Amino acid sequence: MFRKKKKIQQLDQEQRLGTSLITITKPNSIVAEQFRTIRTNIQFSMIDKDLKTIIFTSSGPYEGKSTVAANIASVFADQGKKVVLIDADMRKPTVSKTFSIHNTEGLSTLITSRSTRIEDVVQYVDEAGLDIITSGPVPPNPSELLNSNRMNEIIKELEDTYDLVLFDMPPVVSVTDAQIMATKTDGVVFVVRRNIAHTEDIKQAKELLDMVHANVLGVVFNGAEKRTDRSYSYYGYGYTDEE
Ligand SMILES: Nc1ncnc2c1ncn2[C@@H]1O[C@H](COP(=O)(O)OP(=O)(O)OP(=O)(O)O)[C@@H](O)[C@H]1O
Ligand SMILES: [Mg+2]
16 A cells, blocks of 8 residues: 555656656666765865855757756755755756746846846755756846856855755857856866767867866766667766866
């Protein structure tokens, strides 16, 4: 009886949160364990440094930035940390869909409307134990918004409120958003997806991040190939060959 109830509950959760939130829907899976290992590695790079604001990016599209950001946010929240995940990909936002929450207002609203406060746009997702700020309506000029003084103020306020502030970003090579945010935040987690990322693009992304003196904390290797069964096969984490 109990088991059956649990199973139904889990199905509901999967339907609501989607299969990509594996650390919530399947916390005992190997992939969820790999996300916890990535969390540990990120924590190692945080020792003795006050790292609070981290961006997630990659060289190109479809590499798993949003998936990794959402799951890492969730495993940090599991540790009792006060975490906020922000959809700073105002070009291709996905966070509201992933967590089945509304996106009528969010980061773009916060930046463009001075009368809007952070608490007006934050949504708490109970299953994840996370505060979330969705992208808000897609603006015509995302880079300008991110580059604004208002954005600096928002980041400052988020730093004062949360233990950890995580930003889901667009890819580095096509647009400047991630480069801009790398200059305003403490660290970058770079996602590389096997068989999707191009070596040339990875090199270019590294140059672009170096150009703005980004603090690349590490690289998440998203080893899954494009699969039809939607299973998540492998995540690894390593350090870049820099100092
Ligand atoms: N390891 C994996 N195994 C299977 N599917 C995956 C894996 N990683 C990501 N995906 C799927 O690939 C798609 C793209 O992932 P995601 O949205 O996280 O990438 P992204 O880098 O944020 O993309 P974009 O550049 O569009 O923002 C999603 O449908 C996601 O569920
Ligand atoms: Mg994305």
